[in-house]
Amino acid sequence: MTLHDAIARLAQFNDDPAAGGITREVYTPTYQAALAWVAERMQAAGMTTRIDAFGNLWGRWEGTDPSAPRVVTGSHVDTTLNAGRYDGVVGVLGAVEAVARLRERGVQPRRSIEVLAFAGEEPRFGLGCIGSRALVGAFTREDLDALCDRDGVSLADALRGAGLDPDAVPQARLDPAGVHAFVELHIEQGAVLETGGEAIGVVTAIAAPHDFRLTFTGAATHSGATPMHLRRDALAGAAELLVELERLATVSASRTTVATVGVIGVAPGAINVVPGEARLDVDVRDADLAAREAVVDGIVLAAREIAARRRLTVAVEPIVRDTPVPCAPEVVTAAEAACAELGLSHRRMTSGAYHDAMIMAAAVPVGMVFVPSRGGVSHHPDEYTAPEQLDAGVAVLAGTLQRLAV
């Protein structure tokens, strides 16, 4: 089975095929079935597999020195709602393929190589990268009850539903001394490689998000009976903030800050009622921490000014605040050497999207390899990377792993 075919097979595990894309959220029965299928693929490639206490799937190819710190590679196979089939999946199935190729070539690595499918990179529970966060010990037991999905299911309940014990989650914690490096193959999710015509992106730094929720509260009054000047319209305030948020990101000192509102909700939500409440989930990202925080501060300041002027209140609730990370020079060097050997053009670049590698960087040296995304489209059914582009990514990942596993 080619990687392209394997990706198509995995895409069959889908909770909403009628929507046209893939919906496979972590810990759902569909996700668990997909994970079992991935484990079979790992075993077919000669790896032994295990599921850790958080539901992360590990496949191990033992090296000639089993006690040496190992090389870990992987990504995730969960998706957002109605997403594409490449995001995350390429880094898991591509890693299985890279291991299979190295074995076929008779490579015998000194270090063991492990392929990892992180549980929950996408923010089902409002927070991304929960699988890698569990590996670096980021969760308290209370967090598992507090984090809930859009239907109010807590992370703890979702773990139980997948046959896992929330009290055992600390056992998933990784010993950093046992890991030599982590490398993640991923689609770019932007249009930089396509625009530049390069085959491969070698990532030198990963931008990190600062996410928070703004809730404007005004008065839910009748749309017909409330003159414009007597309104306390929460959505009108939110709209003004949205315009200002876009402006603040555009003029950010780093020129690389992005700010997005991807989730908005109003209450009560009837056509003949002025919204009494408007909630915005704000996502601000940059590899430049100071520039990012300046934009966040500007957004919060603007929200307070708008609220005061419009006789609204505004509440700010934290969602996540991660730190941008540089990639490890040894991983960058290994990936660039692999590109050179294969004769593949590459570009050094920053990852605008965050990834599990960003979280793993708190504990171990990390790096990333990107393949192009057609039209820069991601998290959408139209997400696409051509078979030959995937093949180049697998070849570079194999070469990188081989160098790191020496």
Added chain:
Amino acid sequence: MTLHDAIARLAQFNDDPAAGGITREVYTPTYQAALAWVAERMQAAGMTTRIDAFGNLWGRWEGTDPSAPRVVTGSHVDTTLNAGRYDGVVGVLGAVEAVARLRERGVQPRRSIEVLAFAGEEPRFGLGCIGSRALVGAFTREDLDALCDRDGVSLADALRGAGLDPDAVPQARLDPAGVHAFVELHIEQGAVLETGGEAIGVVTAIAAPHDFRLTFTGAATHSGATPMHLRRDALAGAAELLVELERLATVSASRTTVATVGVIGVAPGAINVVPGEARLDVDVRDADLAAREAVVDGIVLAAREIAARRRLTVAVEPIVRDTPVPCAPEVVTAAEAACAELGLSHRRMTSGAYHDAMIMAAAVPVGMVFVPSRGGVSHHPDEYTAPEQLDAGVAVLAGTLQRLAV
């Protein structure tokens, strides 16, 4: 049982008591149970009752000349989501109380007086006043299949669920020659009476809505990997339109136009995805038709300009476009005479909210009587009108009916 107590009893029919307000949408089992209770109240007040082919409830107090065109009064007992307990209900239970008082006083009207509880004034199916629309013959059989609620249930299916036959709906059509006048008692849903200190509002004209849906479409791309200048953010375009919509209504030539977006939705709706689609349900109202249409035109023009500048597309779908109506002089005169006789202060005013009376005006002479709303709050659990204010409204309605039924 006082009117205040009856209102409290009806509030027990509630599909979401935990939310703090009333949720009783038309044709639900809870609504049907409420309607049966209202029919019992009508019978206790000496009326004969029937349900017509659309689910409108009629109570009849026969006059001394049963063949004379009758006087009809009433309102509705369905609610929006998590609403108050007075909107609509006051006009139904208050009319039952008015009839009871006239009977107690030994009044024998020449014309029959009928109390009507319209089915579905609130826009469960995206369109308000469906009960009165059925009475004036506004629906084709196709409309009943096409109009759907937020869960995709069609009006036709909802009718079936309430034991009604969609094919029989034309039988609900009212013969205008059989109706002398229609008068509706209602809470103001604004703060004009409270601010002015008047007990009663006598309505001289009813503003009407022009509602439509704007759908902006851009590109759903990754929030981290898509630089600001490469975005086609549908919500950013919608936000700009919201700011302009508020401005256009505020500067409208009539000084009475209101424009509202009470419903907004984005797709795909994830914190790390730039919205590829944003939908706004726009509601524009005025008793001045030309001023209203000028604001609607300005909004649509602005939407198209914003979309073109941002490389978005925008679609405009009609929802409803009703015509503002003047109230009938004979009803206004009767209501004012009733106020004078009772020594109650009153104000002539326009209704900013629409009501079934607006739809009925297409077929018969109409009028309305308002009682104050505390703080102008409506469609909200805090909606309130004091018992003595309700009592004044019932007294004026009784006096109005008595005069019209001569």
